[in-house]
Structure formats: structure tokens, C-alpha cells
Amino acid sequence: MSAARVSAGPVYLVPIAGLFGAVLMISLVLAGKIVSVGGLTFTAAVIVFPASYLFGDVLTEVYGYASTRAVVWTGFLAQALWILAYGIAAALPPASFWPHQAAFEAVLGATPRLALAGLAAYLTGEFLNAYLLAKLKLRFRGRGLAARLVASTLVGQGIDSALFIGLGFGGLYPAADLVRLALSIWALKVAWEIVALPLSVPLIGFLKRAEGRDAFDTDTDFNPFRLRG
Template identity: 75%
Template sequence: MPPTVEPQRKHLVPIAGLFSAVLIISLILAGKIVALGGLTFSAAVIVFPLSYVFGDVLTEVYGYASARRVVWAGLTAQVVWIAAYTLAAALPPAPFWPHQAAFETVLGATPRFAVAGMAAYLAGEFLNAYVLAKLKLRLAGRRLALRLVASTMVGQGVDTLIFVGIAFGGVFGTAELVRIGLGAWALKVAWEIVALPLTLPLIAWLKREEGEDHFDRDTDFSPFRLRE
């Protein structure tokens, strides 16, 4: 029998790095609430949907198990960020540096946003990857655009619900929470749809480059299993 050709996966590490970078940037931006075009949403919407684009790419090309490992790596990056900020804020400022108050004002909500973001991120990313992998099996790899949007709608819906509830619960009233949540969810899904002309060719290119188009037929979908 001819030897089995192992996938190269030469682009997996750069994608994982960009994925983690997007998560950290999102934490920093999350504290600003934007009102635009009748929608109210966190400024993290500028970049956070990219994490779902990368998650889609990881699951579609490399499979759920690889995406799962990157999701946990992203969580580790978030923990390192929040620990570093907490230490930096606690250190006494130099006498000639007058920006301690501004530093704490801009980034002071980071711990709460980090808890909200990490809980929402884990639930949303794993659900997104699960739905995408299952739909790929059910549809025999067809209708990629539909699968990407459908998985994002589900994953981002849960992500937004958890994040808004933890990050802004008790800060804003119910009406404001609903507005923030619906606005953010709508923008995230729209972001996914707008990105399709880039996401679809990227996935096709990666499949050719890596020689891989993974189907999760025998995958253990537990989010807590780190080995493939």
C-alpha cells in the first residue's frame, strides 16, 4: 500500500496567532459602547467577528479537534493578558507620570470584561465549531457559505447573550441590554456575510495548500479533550 501523506499544516500556526491577537484586541475595545445607525454595540465588534472567521477556517480545513486546541490556546492568551494588566495597574506609578487614573479608567473594566469575554468566547466558539462540523457531515461538504453563516448565527447568538449578561448586567437596564445584544449580534452576523467573498476563497486556497479537507466523522466533540 502507498504511504499515507500527512497534511503539512504550514499555515495553522499563523492562523492560531492571529486568532489569539484578535481576542486580546477585543478585550481592550470591549469597554467602549458605540451608537451608530440606530444600533448600540461594543466597539469590540470592530474586530471580534474575525475570531469566528478564523474559527470557521480552522474547523472547515483542519477539523474540530484542531480548532478546539486553538480555542484553548486563545483562552490562555486572554488569561495572560488579564494577569498582566492587573499587575501593571497595581504597580505604583512614577511620580512624574500623571496617567494612572486614565490608565485605570480605560482598562479598569478589563477584569469584568475578561470574565464575560472568556465565558462567552468558550461557549460561542465551541458551539460555532460544533455546528459547522456537523453541518459539513450532514451536507457532505456542500453549501459552505450557508454552513458558515448558520454556525455563526448560533455561536454568536450564545456568545453575545453571555457576554452582554455578564459584562453589562446591573450596569444598564433590560431595554439597554437587549439593544446592545441585538445590535452586536446583528453586526457580527452581517460581518460574517460581508466577509464571505474573502473567507470562501481563503478556505479553498488553504485546502489546496495544506492538502487537507477534514470531515469530523469519528471526532470526540467534548470541548475538554485536548488531543486529536
């Protein structure tokens, strides 16, 4: 890949960041529904939320921890905006001919608490996942991509699931049910990551070639609150 191509800037970073944000917003709405399939209980957000870790893996592996950090904080701000916008929308008086205020609140009413829980879980899990992936890449000199993706997800998604369930549903359901729910969600997310490996590994390889980038965070400041370096 030519130096001119690299200096022109990344081509796929913005689309990936956009998809990352879309997954987060969809997850906020779907998280309000708890489903049970095949003996496993989980929130409907599991349908799409693990994709945020896939995109986070791509960002860290190809573009580096600093790029992931910027995208993660952008996603945080988008979710915070959603909480504010929903609160205002729910508080506004409904039109006399619009009979769906109760349904609106019933479907989305749990969203603010879930969103706040999700923000804490999301920031902790995503940054931990990105940190571990970057460090493991240095430790193994870029080898063992699939194993590194799964290992970082095991830890990041585990913390994410525990925080989200504890903060989002604590006090609403028996503790034993919440533990089972968190474990089910964690298992499904990790399974999602493993099933997605035939997609994520070639995608990362393609992006490295197309962008002329393969980030190694040797001198990176891993402070999640520092947006540069």
C-alpha cells in the same frame, strides 16, 4: 496533493492561530468602549472580534474540530494571562513623574470584568460554532459551505453576544438597553460574517488545496475539554 506534502504538516495553521489570538487580545481592549452608529449600539470590539469566528470557521473546515479546540484553548489562556497582567500592572504604584494612573485605570479598568465575561462567552460561542459547522459538514457531505458558515455563526454569535452582554454589563445599565445592545451586536456580527463570505469561502478553498486537507470529523470526540481525538 502528494502524500509527502501532507505528511510535512500544515503550513498555514500557525499563522491563522496567531491572527486568531491577536484578534482576541485587541477585542479585550476595544470592548470597553460602547459606540452608537446609525441607531445601532455596540461595543467597539465588533470592529475586529467577528474575525475570530472567520478564523474559527477556517480552522474547523480545513483542519478539523480538534485543531480548532486546541487554538480556542490557547486563546483562552492568552486572555487569562492578560487579566492577570493587567491586575498586577494596575496595582503597582505609579512613578512620581507619571500622572496617568487614573487614565490607565479609566480606560482599562473595566477590562477584567469584561475579560471574564468574554472568556465565558468566547468559549461557549466558539465551541458551539465549531461543533455546528463540523456536524453540518457531515450532514450535507461538505456541500453548501456559505450556508453552513452563516448558520453556525447565527447560533454561536447569538450565544456569545447574550453571555458577554449579560455577564459583562449586567447591573450597570437597564435590562432593556442591554437586550438592544446584545441584539445589535449579534446582528452586526452575523452581517460581518455574510459580508466576509467573498473572502472566507475562497480562502477556505485555497487552504484546502494548499494544505491537501479537507477535514471531516466522522470519528472526532467533540468534548471541548478533551485536547486529543
